[in-house]
Amino acid sequence: MDIIISNNANKPIYEQITSQFKAMIMNGELQAGDSIPSMRALAKSLHVSVITVQKAYEDLQRDGFIETTVGRGSFVAAQNRELFQEEQQRQAEEHLQAAVEIARVSNISLAKLTELLALFYEEEP
DSSP: OOOOOOTTSSSOHHHHHHHHHHHHHHTTSSOTTOEEOOHHHHHHHHTOOHHHHHHHHHHHHHTTSEEEETTTEEEEOOOOHHHHHHHHHHHHHHHHHHHHHHHHHTTOOHHHHHHHHHHHHHSOO
16 A cells, blocks of 8 residues: 655645545545555654644545454445545635635636646646
8 A cells, every 4th residue: 555645735635645545445446345444553664653643534534435344443334435425525625716816816817727728637646
């Protein structure tokens, strides 16, 4: 399981862990019922605090991505992909709303904003 932590990222470490687990579940790398590392084991391998990993696991459990059983560990839950897709769309909408507000204040036309969005969307990551 490859989780990469960047100290230069704009996201807190627990969010980096959470988003990478969600991506692995959504792309099928992790299947329902697969076990995931214990909080201590993951914290040790990533060289981060157990509390950081605990926060990530709590978020994953709250969002329905994992299930944790005392004495057995944490496992990938049977996941509703539509729920994750809806969450991603909501985040995209928030960013687009911010971009629209900046464009309006700066007198950037809708055509120019649409052109920029298309350019970024077509660009290779």
